[in-house]
Amino acid sequence: MTRFALAFFAALLPLAAQALDLDKGWQIVVTDFEGEAPLKAGRVTVPKPANPRVPDSHVAASRGDDGTLTLQFSNSWIAQLRWQGGRPLDLRPYLADGTVEFDLRVIDLAHGGMKFKLGCGKDCERKVPFLFAGRELIGKGPQHMALALKCFWREGDDFSAVPQPFVLEGTGSGELQVSRLRLNQHGKATTACPDYRKQSVTPERLQESWAMDWWLPRHEAKLAEVKAHRDAGRRVDLVFLGDSITQGWENEGKAVWAEHFAKYNAMALGFGGDRTENLLWRLQHGELDGMAPKVVVMMIGTNNTGDRLEDPALTIAGIRKNLDEIRQHQPQARVLLLALFPRGEKPDDLTRRHNAQVNALLPALADGRQVFFLDIGQALMNPCGTLSRDILPDWLHLSPQGYDIWARSLEPTLTPWLAQ
Known part of the structure; x- marks a missing residue:
């Protein structure tokens, strides 16, 4: 106004x-x-x-x-x-x-x-x-x-x-x-x-009390992990960027990760609670430096919805800013931009509908040359559109079965890219 x-x-x-x-x-x-x-x-x-x-x-x-x-x-x-x-x-x-x-x-x-x-x-x-x-x-x-x-x-x-x-x-x-x-x-x-119109594109550490003790140390640990790969002469071919759903590869998705992605010396750069501005801070502070992956998989934005029901256009601006950062740090990498996963038990859930509005705008960010878009949401839902606790126990985060569905849904796209 x-x-x-x-x-x-x-x-x-x-x-x-x-x-x-x-x-x-x-x-x-x-x-x-x-x-x-x-x-x-x-x-x-x-x-x-x-x-x-x-x-x-x-x-x-x-x-x-x-x-x-x-x-x-x-x-x-x-x-x-x-x-x-x-x-x-x-x-x-x-x-x-x-x-x-x-x-x-x-x-x-x-x-x-x-x-x-x-x-x-x-x-x-x-x-x-x-x-x-x-x-x-x-x-x-x-x-x-x-x-x-x-x-x-x-x-x-x-x-x-x-x-x-x-x-x-x-x-x-x-x-x-x-x-x-x-x-x-x-x-x-x-x-x-903060200016709400710029919040999603302004780099910032995660401002939550429950994250203060571990968020920055986790960032430092990830920088050390990159260095360890480099010092050992191991090539990191695959990187996942995101929030708690991506961080879950280290917990509920650990066995699936070992089966599908460990062979690529893959890294899961997911931090619980992160919004687009928090991922942007991490990328600008070195988390993509010191390696040259073939593929970067990114899914970010569901916490922009859950935390502040942000205007989808503003969330898209934050996602676009992160894509620009990836291009700057890793111009050789293909980027697989994922649609936000469904959340909330039923299709009429407010946050589910909000994420759907974001997803409708995401394909426009893919150029078909370096950035590609993929939506695997249907694979995570029942045919009627509801969610199952067997796959998303809290209607947001994945179970081991959910991570298996995620990994298998990525294979047709990732396997040929990583084989080149």
């Missing part, structure tokens, strides 16, 4: 208050991955279900006499303070230069992460990651945050009835305090946020 259009919206709508105090008129709900509890006064701990999937997690929150809210979480997949239950807000007049502002104190985040979110309706949630910046604030006392409302807006979003104007989210373990939360119709943003 252009600045003119935003100003036009503001002119048509009744003037809103210059500032909205979100400490009033909203219910604060504390959530864990498996439960929630309202925070009315004092302190509350999110109750555990009878058979918890995450038995070691603990999420609690408290409200101080001055209104300060404290969120404490440990071993948590997700912990939230959610502002909800009030009258949905029309935030269209705020989009031009409005801000969400609050005081944030990061007490502990050494083994955790954090995000700011806004719920914008059905199947609509926008987030601003704050792990790296948040860890820099540990022990520095209360800090004033001012984020532009446009940080949470995407082209096509309807901000006419926002039911959840703010969410403070933590993962892993940590302790955060927030106070004086408000929306200003005319404010000055002082806290940076």
Whole structure:
């Protein structure tokens, strides 16, 4: 939306208050991955279900006499303070230069992460990651945050009835305090946020608390693996690039890998959780250097869908950027660009449909000379389009049987290329 259009919206709508105090008129709900509890006064701990999937997690929150809210979480997949239950807000007049502002104190985040979110309706949630910046604030006392409302807006979003104007989210373990939360119709943003239009093409390390201890060491280990092949005089003929599905060749797919690909000194450069920008960072930091493979197989983008339901055109831009990087580092290699695998149990699953939109755009990236496109999704599905737990146990990641289907589906294409 252009600045003119935003100003036009503001002119048509009744003037809103210059500032909205979100400490009033909203219910604060504390959530864990498996439960929630309202925070009315004092302190509350999110109750555990009878058979918890995450038995070691603990999420609690408290409200101080001055209104300060404290969120404490440990071993948590997700912990939230959610502002909800009030009258949905029309935030269209705020989009031009409005801000969400609050005081944030990061007490502990050494083994955790954090995000700011806004719920914008059905199947609509926008987030601003704050792990790296948040860890820099540990022990520095209360800090004033001012984020532009446009940080949470995407082209096509309807901000006419926002039911959840703010969410403070933590993962892993940590302790955060927030106070004086408000929306200003005319404010000055002082806290940076990523430009959603460029996020998929801007190289970045994976910004997730559960990845901080292993992501960068894995990258270094992969560089060492390349060097070991080179020092031993072994030619790496085949490279797989991707996310956790590709990383799974080292686990559930290990036996299939040994049967089909080990003879090519193949490397699986897959990192769980990676989106297009994270793979791009790895490629720009040496993961394709020091070898000359005949073939590079790439599948990336399902986490762009799962993490932020990104506009398919933006995901395609990230995939194209990675293809450019591969051409630059390995101009001699054929690239087999794979369609994103189906996810979600049924064909009408939201993320499945989103991936299908990405897949529909992928063939245009293949030139038939260096880059070739292949979609093996039908081989992973039942005839009716549903998924089987025998192949995709969690409707996303492959079982050993799934990896066998993947490998056999690649053989007709890869075998002649690798034999040359």
